[in-house]
Amino acid sequence: MKNMPREGSGRPRTTLDLLWGTGDGGTRGPRPTLSPEKIVQAAVEVADADGLGALSMQKVADRLGFTTMSLYRHVPGKEPLIELMIDRAVGTPPELSAHPDWRTMVEAWIEALWNRYQQHPWMLHVQAGPPLGPNQLSWLESLLTALADTGLTDDERFVISLYLNGATLGIARLVSDAEQVTADRGVPAEQLSTDYSEAMGRLIDSDRFPVLTSLVRSGALNAPASATGRAAPDYEFGLRRLMDGVEAYVAERT
Amino acid sequence: MKNMPREGSGRPRTTLDLLWGTGDGGTRGPRPTLSPEKIVQAAVEVADADGLGALSMQKVADRLGFTTMSLYRHVPGKEPLIELMIDRAVGTPPELSAHPDWRTMVEAWIEALWNRYQQHPWMLHVQAGPPLGPNQLSWLESLLTALADTGLTDDERFVISLYLNGATLGIARLVSDAEQVTADRGVPAEQLSTDYSEAMGRLIDSDRFPVLTSLVRSGALNAPASATGRAAPDYEFGLRRLMDGVEAYVAERT
DNA sequence: CACTACCGTGTATCCCGTACACACAAACGT
DNA sequence: ACGTTTGTGTGTACGGGATACACGGTAGTG
Numbered sequence: 332m333k334n335m336p337r338e339g340s341g342r343p344r345t346t347l348d349l350l351w352g353t354g355d356g357g358t359r360g361p362r363p364t365l366s367p368e369k370i371v372q373a374a375v376e377v378a379d380a381d382g383l384g385a386l387s388m389q390k391v392a393d394r395l396g397f398t399t400m401s402l403y404r405h406v407p408g409k410e411p412l413i414e415l416m417i418d419r420a421v422g423t424p425p426e427l428s429a430h431p432d433w434r435t436m437v438e439a440w441i442e443a444l445w446n447r448y449q450q451h452p453w454m455l456h457v458q459a460g461p462p463l464g465p466n467q468l469s470w471l472e473s474l475l476t477a478l479a480d481t482g483l484t485d486d487e488r489f490v491i492s493l494y495l496n497g498a499t500l501g502i503a504r505l506v507s508d509a510e511q512v513t514a515d516r517g518v519p520a521e522q523l524s525t526d527y528s529e530a531m532g533r534l535i536d537s538d539r540f541p542v543l544t545s546l547v548r549s550g551a552l553n554a555p556a557s558a559t560g561r562a563a564p565d566y567e568f569g570l571r572r573l574m575d576g577v578e579a580y581v582a583e584r585t
Numbered sequence: 586m587k588n589m590p591r592e593g594s595g596r597p598r599t600t601l602d603l604l605w606g607t608g609d610g611g612t613r614g615p616r617p618t619l620s621p622e623k624i625v626q627a628a629v630e631v632a633d634a635d636g637l638g639a640l641s642m643q644k645v646a647d648r649l650g651f652t653t654m655s656l657y658r659h660v661p662g663k664e665p666l667i668e669l670m671i672d673r674a675v676g677t678p679p680e681l682s683a684h685p686d687w688r689t690m691v692e693a694w695i696e697a698l699w700n701r702y703q704q705h706p707w708m709l710h711v712q713a714g715p716p717l718g719p720n721q722l723s724w725l726e727s728l729l730t731a732l733a734d735t736g737l738t739d740d741e742r743f744v745i746s747l748y749l750n751g752a753t754l755g756i757a758r759l760v761s762d763a764e765q766v767t768a769d770r771g772v773p774a775e776q777l778s779t780d781y782s783e784a785m786g787r788l789i790d791s792d793r794f795p796v797l798t799s800l801v802r803s804g805a806l807n808a809p810a811s812a813t814g815r816a817a818p819d820y821e822f823g824l825r826r827l828m829d830g831v832e833a834y835v836a837e838r839t
Numbered sequence: 840c841a842c843t844a845c846c847g848t849g850t851a852t853c854c855c856g857t858a859c860a861c862a863c864a865a866a867c868g869t
Numbered sequence: 870a871c872g873t874t875t876g877t878g879t880g881t882a883c884g885g886g887a888t889a890c891a892c893g894g895t896a897g898t899g
Contacts, residue, residue, distance in 0.1 A: 501755025
């Protein structure tokens with residue numbers, strides 16, 4: 332029985348083990364030069380620099396000075412690697428205890444998450460699955476803690492957390508996509524909304540799209556994004572409405 | 586000058602032309618058997634069935650009974666094709682005029698969009714860019730119309746539309762990802778949240794994650810998703826808070 | 840010291856997107 | 870009527886990417 336496939340090809344068992352650092356098996360053979368951590372770090376750097384579409388095992392290995400196949404000794408494949416990247420890129424949640432009330436805590440939480448998304452825009456395009464990594468769970472824990480003294484039930488706090496998380500994700504994606512795509516087409520950032528409303532003006536039939544037409548003509552599309560160079564205020568306005576609603580609900584419950 | 590590359594290889598000029606059906610140039614040569622519409626339809630079917638990752642020009646061509654390369658006569662590439670797919674998959678917005686007030690209109694709008702996302706989950710994972718297709722613009726027009734008699738300014742209505750759109754997108758993605766990923770791992774839908782909270786229970790240290798631990802122990806994670814077999818109520822609750830906030834803002838303005 | 844478990848590598852396979860050149864077909868200009 | 874022009878579907882070919890598999894070497898274990 333010499334040529335049987337060497338079963339259980341080394342260390343990297345499950346993605347969960349990688350995420351939590353468990354399952355570090357026996358210390359036999361040559362000391363590894365590579366490690367999952369280094370690989371994940373390099374992968375995140377590649378994705379940050381060139382986007383998720385440009386992420387390949389080759390590029391990651393090159394950046395580390397190793398062969399493509401060497402990565403597979405430490406990470407079971409590309410998809411698991413991406414899961415690890417997410418947990419690393421999202422990092423640790425902010426410290427919220429200094430804030431006076433739950434509302435400012437939640438706002439700070441969302442702003443921090445928003446910033447993370449800005450730093451690693453590729454996170455907005457991965458199929459995420461339920462959070463299971465230590466960092467992702469820390470974010471959830473953090474948000475739930477912020478809602479602790481609202482007097483809401485466990486269910487309600489959980490659902491609200493889910494919604495806040497999702498809303499932040501969605502807005503960040505919308506904004507980031509708009510910037511990215513138009514940037515890829517070689518449009519300078521200042522002209523973004525100008526060009527957009529101009530393109531729309533050309534396409535739109537004022538019979539079929541009366542409201543949009545008047546909106547374009549009034550120039551409302553130009554103002555918000557170019558005012559600060561960022562669409563950030565957009566999400567803050569919407570967020571504030573959401574918080575008002577939550578606050579009213581909390582007040583009603585007590 | 587015989588062997589110059591036959592410049593301007595046929596009809597499919599820009600993605601915009603495809604989206605709006607403009608630019609259908611001279612009717613020379615053999616009548617085309619294929620058309621952009623058929624291609625887009627087939628592509629949507631493939632993505633619906635096997636997900637975005639399994640979408641390839643091969644599969645689309647096979648489904649139509651043509652060669653891979655034949656597609657490129659009608660569609661400039663894969664990415665433009667996906668943009669067309671989005672506009673087709675999102676379809677036309679719902680009829681809202683029957684609803685009594687703006688709030689129920691907006692709720693109906695969101696529910697309709699939510700349903701579209703359920704029908705075509707791959708839409709949640711594409712880089713979208715600003716909406717330029719006729720159907721996408723119709724959705725925007727529809728939502729803006731619903732907000733018409735709120736007395737808000739153009740800016741405000743636009744920003745709120747953006748936020749509602751983004752929030753719906755984000756929640757739908759969170760929920761769909763969770764379902765999808767766990768389904769890929771062979772977990773039957775009923776066990777989803779059970780397995781999830783069980784996995785979390787194994788991973789979590791009650792010192793580092795006190796709130797989560799108590800949440801898992803109380804079983805709050807099991808209830809919401811399994812109650813209806815869908816996580817739909819989650820988003821409705823959060824949505825209601827958001828609408829309350831908007832309503833308060835509207836009232837304050839008048 | 841032989842054995843075993845594991846490291847990093849090289850090679851090979853399969854799939855994907857798409858450039859390019861062909862053979863043929865239908866309308867146009869003369 | 871007939872060459873010219875423009876477009877159609879196809880076959881072939883290339884570069885790149887994920888990953889299975891077998892190899893030679895290495896460091897603890899018995």
